Amino acid sequence: MKGVLLVNLGSPDSPTARDVKPYLDEFLMDERVIDAPKWLRTLLVRGIILQTRPKKSAKAYKKIWWEEGSPLIIISERFKEKVKKEVSIPVALGMRYGSGSIEQGLQELQDKGVSQVLLVPLYPHYAMSSYETVVVKAMEVQASKFPEINLTTLPAFYSNPDYIKVLSDSIAEGLQGFDYDHVLFSYHGIPERHIRKSDPTRYHCKIDGQCCKTNSVAHHTCYRHQCYDTTEKVKKALNLEEDKVSTSFQSRLAGDPWLKPYTDYEFERLAKEGKTRLAVITPAFVSDCLETLEEIAMEGEEEFMEAGGTAYKHISCLNDRDDWVGLMAKWIDQWSQKESLPELTVR
Structure with a gap:
């Protein structure tokens, strides 16, 4: 059975x-x-x-x-x-x-x-x-x-068309009635060395801004590539404007370089650049948890508003939709x- x-x-x-x-x-x-x-x-x-x-x-x-x-x-x-x-x-x-x-x-x-x-x-x-x-x-x-x-x-x-459809639909629903000027895709962070350790080729993943765009077998186990790929596919599915979407990584431990840009830095950067009405999505999780409910929905809003934001919305995970x-x-x-x-x- x-x-x-x-x-x-x-x-x-x-x-x-x-x-x-x-x-x-x-x-x-x-x-x-x-x-x-x-x-x-x-x-x-x-x-x-x-x-x-x-x-x-x-x-x-x-x-x-x-x-x-x-x-x-x-x-x-x-x-x-x-x-x-x-x-x-x-x-x-x-x-x-x-x-x-x-x-x-x-x-x-x-x-x-x-x-x-x-x-x-x-x-x-x-x-x-x-x-x-x-x-x-x-x-x-x-x-x-x-x-x-x-x-x-x-x-x-992460890139399955049916999954992208479900994720995109949930985001579209979350954006309804919210006059955003930017959408931030915040993924859970990992150390950069994890990317290199997961690279079966041992040479492709350089985290240089180009390797994730160059087709490779390494993408099957490259978290960074997969996160950016999810963002791109959702952006295309929802026809989101290029300058209104960005990707960042949250949660890190001190002492090691983790994937960048960091979400908390992005809150400050976006607000200072005049992106004051922010929607945040956390697609690395399918279920809301401490990292989404406290770190993003609560702490994130506080950080963004203190940096000069005027409106903030965290869009829930897929949960039990x-x-x-x-x-x-x-x-x-x-x-x-x-x-x-x-x-x-x-x-």
Whole structure:
């Protein structure tokens, strides 16, 4: 029997430092998130970061926490339940970090008699610290705990035409009634070295402004190229004016060069250049979470308005939109009815 495991990032069990600390420990000790040698990663995470970050992060989580619980978890559960109603095979949900693990999701499917699993990392773009770590963790768990289960992974879908249509429609709805003069596509940031590490050619990704525009096999695992490609395809789909659209990257750790331009710098730059009515989209996430609800919707607005902005709107992620649910169900049906996956990536 076939089944599906949807996997999202995960969340602390509560917005308290006590629960945030073990969550951050698991997240930051992942070698694909902080890719330093284990001894150095341990020193940085457990000796420095976890001494202060849990309290700060807990305050941020409290600002966005819903009565039912973590927004990311609640949204992911709602999405799973809607998808289940649209397909004829079992669907389970797992989280890369925190409660509701990948192992629990696979166990749920095995208990239902599933032997072939479609693994769906809920990330449109390929990155070491998101898509790749989900796949690697799932393969490790499958090999050690569920050797009788066969895993197939849904490819990154950042440029799939059906996905672009759903994303574009959601953005168009979000822009209705908002007289914007600029639209900022803010993607989650990663260190520049992750781009180079993910380059199978070991020479193409120079992050020089040209490599992302030059066709290469490296684009299949280049997060930067994929983010810019998503922006370009949505811009074309919505017929957005060239000078009213830009791309930036949010969330970074000090000490290393991360992908630029930085979103917080863009808030200041755009406002000073007279772009005072800003709409912000966060397409690296399919579910609203701390990085979208607190960092962009709350902190971002404050930063932009302080820099001279006059109007600001954060457009929600796809979350559990019916057209997004329908598209995921379509992909699942294509896989469950055939031996191969649907063609999801475009160059």
